[in-house]
Amino acid sequence: MPHLRDPIARLDGVVKRYGRLTALDRVELCLRPGELLALLGPNGAGKTTAIGLLLGLIRADAGTVSLFGQDPQQLGARRRIGVMLQNAELPPTLRVGELLRLTASYYPAPRTLAETAELAGVIDLLKRPYAKLSGGQQRRVQFALALCGRPELLFLDEPTVGMDIEARQKLWAAIRQLLSEGCSVLLTTHYLEEAEALADRVCVMSRGRVIHESTVDALRARVALKRIRCISSVDAGVVGSWPSVSDAEQRQGRLHVTTAEAEAVVRRLLNADPQLSELEVQRAGLAEAFTELTRDAEQALPASQREVA
Amino acid sequence: METVVSIPLSRTGAPMSRRRVLGAYLAEMRSECLRYLRAPGFILPMTLFSTVFYLMFGVLLNHGEASRYLLASYGAFGIMGPGLFGFGVSLAIERDGGLLTLKRALPMPPGAYLLGKMVMAMIAATIVMVLLLLIGVSLAQVVLSWGQVLALLLTGMFGVLPFCALGMFVGTLLKGQGAPGLLNLVYLPMAFLSGLWLPLSMLPRVLQQVAPIWPSYHLNQLTQAAVGLNDGPLLGHVLVLIGFAAVFLLMAARRLRRHG
Numbered sequence: 001m002p003h004l005r006d007p008i009a010r011l012d013g014v015v016k017r018y019g020r021l022t023a024l025d026r027v028e029l030c031l032r033p034g035e036l037l038a039l040l041g042p043n044g045a046g047k048t049t050a051i052g053l054l055l056g057l058i059r060a061d062a063g064t065v066s067l068f069g070q071d072p073q074q075l076g077a078r079r080r081i082g083v084m085l086q087n088a089e090l091p092p093t094l095r096v097g098e099l100l101r102l103t104a105s106y107y108p109a110p111r112t113l114a115e116t117a118e119l120a121g122v123i124d125l126l127k128r129p130y131a132k133l134s135g136g137q138q139r140r141v142q143f144a145l146a147l148c149g150r151p152e153l154l155f156l157d158e159p160t161v162g163m164d165i166e167a168r169q170k171l172w173a174a175i176r177q178l179l180s181e182g183c184s185v186l187l188t189t190h191y192l193e194e195a196e197a198l199a200d201r202v203c204v205m206s207r208g209r210v211i212h213e214s215t216v217d218a219l220r221a222r223v224a225l226k227r228i229r230c231i232s233s234v235d236a237g238v239v240g241s242w243p244s245v246s247d248a249e250q251r252q253g254r255l256h257v258t259t260a261e262a263e264a265v266v267r268r269l270l271n272a273d274p275q276l277s278e279l280e281v282q283r284a285g286l287a288e289a290f291t292e293l294t295r296d297a298e299q300a301l302p303a304s305q306r307e308v309a
Numbered sequence: 310m311e312t313v314v315s316i317p318l319s320r321t322g323a324p325m326s327r328r329r330v331l332g333a334y335l336a337e338m339r340s341e342c343l344r345y346l347r348a349p350g351f352i353l354p355m356t357l358f359s360t361v362f363y364l365m366f367g368v369l370l371n372h373g374e375a376s377r378y379l380l381a382s383y384g385a386f387g388i389m390g391p392g393l394f395g396f397g398v399s400l401a402i403e404r405d406g407g408l409l410t411l412k413r414a415l416p417m418p419p420g421a422y423l424l425g426k427m428v429m430a431m432i433a434a435t436i437v438m439v440l441l442l443l444i445g446v447s448l449a450q451v452v453l454s455w456g457q458v459l460a461l462l463l464t465g466m467f468g469v470l471p472f473c474a475l476g477m478f479v480g481t482l483l484k485g486q487g488a489p490g491l492l493n494l495v496y497l498p499m500a501f502l503s504g505l506w507l508p509l510s511m512l513p514r515v516l517q518q519v520a521p522i523w524p525s526y527h528l529n530q531l532t533q534a535a536v537g538l539n540d541g542p543l544l545g546h547v548l549v550l551i552g553f554a555a556v557f558l559l560m561a562a563r564r565l566r567r568h569g
Binding site: 056090 | 329344417
């Protein structure tokens with residue numbers, strides 16, 4: 001029986017090698033309808049290779065790759081996806097409206113030009129040649145191209161690189177709207193706040209392996225670090241030597257401490273410095289959790305392998 | 310080995326009507342033509358090379374039957390340009406800039422990309438032929454029948470295709486800005502060795518004997534026939550050009566599939 005929660009995109013035991021380098025090593029990845037999965041990881045982790053396989057751009061050496069239950073090289077499967085890649089130099093002399101019409105022509109039931117322009121926020125750009133746009137505007141146009149075909153699944157590879165804060169917020173709003181319409185999204189990003197703002201699930205990759213897969217909250221909880229900030233005369237080096245403190249430094253006139261036991265550290269700080277002021281305690285963001293995770297994965301490797309990268 | 314598991318799905322994508330598939334091909338052709346017709350830096354070198362040469366050697370330095378001969382040989386020279394450069398340079402740049410990767414990821418119908426570039430090259434070759442004809446008839450007073458004019462235009466339109474295949478192959482060999490240099494290294498010596506600049510009879514005997522290995526030699530035989538200067542059989546030349554196109558097309562397609 002077909003099931004609604006059947007994955008729409010899937011890597012199953014996939015291995016991809018480039019010469020002696022193993023870019024993906026028995027990777028499992030599964031995207032279910034309607035969800036946004038964020039693929040995180042440092043450069044060279046294998047994110048782009050994973051996307052390339054799902055788009056049918058490259059072939060796996062082992063394992064299975066499927067997109068809507070088909071080989072991604074089948075045109076029928078790709079007619080249900082939209083794509084925004086990291087770098088694509090679009091024809092410079094074509095106008096934005098012409099680019100949108102061309103891309104929409106590849107799909108069976110695309111959005112109207114007006115609908116696409118509205119959703120992606122490019123109404124004011126339609127008549128302008130692509131080459132005359134700023135970097136952020138070009139990214140917006142590429143996003144418009146990704147959604148113009150009314151796709152069921154959107155691949156967004158680092159979509160907000162080069163965008164200012166306002167443009168990024170607008171793009172997030174557009175992504176949320178697409179999700180609310182039932183579209184699924186596979187997102188790769190360097191910006192952890194982007195994953196925090198949008199993702200249902202995160203998948204952390206490192207050196208060609210999936211090292212963690214969970215909800216955003218579960219990932220954050222996994223590394224139960226807290227951040228303490230205050231103005232204090234206590235020496236950062238001294239605080240750094242206290243038990244359970246993983247990091248301490250003076251930055252912009254403030255003492256920043258990262259620790260798993262905030263209460264104990266705060267008590268000790270207050271004892272050491274009665275003049276302490278502007279105390280703040282925060283749960284660590286995804287960034288800390290992520291750093292911690294990739295560091296663990298790093299340390300788990302034998303030294304010889306660590307140097308190869 | 311990779312195998313594809315078919316997972317039953319509750320929904321299937323909307324089918325693509327034949328009309329929409331055709332529309333995608335047309336949209337691709339239209340875009341390809343528009344983008345290059347708007348890029349003078351791309352179009353002008355391709356069209357001016359042969360017309361300026363013809364003005365110098367066919368009009369200023371020669372007249373009469375020599376102008377007729379040179380109309381056909383610079384015609385062949387002019388036809389090669391849009392094929393080699395239109396196809397080769399744009400493919401090399403688009404492979405470099407990631408556009409080809411994006412197009413392969415998008416559901417663009419297979420072949421639309423190549424067909425778009427082919428049509429663009431055919432149009433550019435026709436423009437070159439029209440310019441040369443205008444110069445030949447008005448300035449060099451070459452007398453041509455309408456049938457000869459039509460034959461020359463058709464030779465230009467289809468004669469560009471083998472050079473598209475060669476340009477495409479070169480475009481798969483290297484990426485980005487290196488392509489124009491390499492293409493010139495193919496284009497200019499090949500034109501010279503095929504007798505497009507100087508008649509073959511003025512070249513050393515060895516070069517005359519090896520000339521038939523160049524596709525441009527065969528194209529020149531066709532353009533010469535079009536203006537009435539070659540009474541020999543033409544089928545052989547046509548077949549050589551078709552075979553040449555097929556071989557380079559296959560080699561290029563193979564490289565594109567393997568290396569993207």
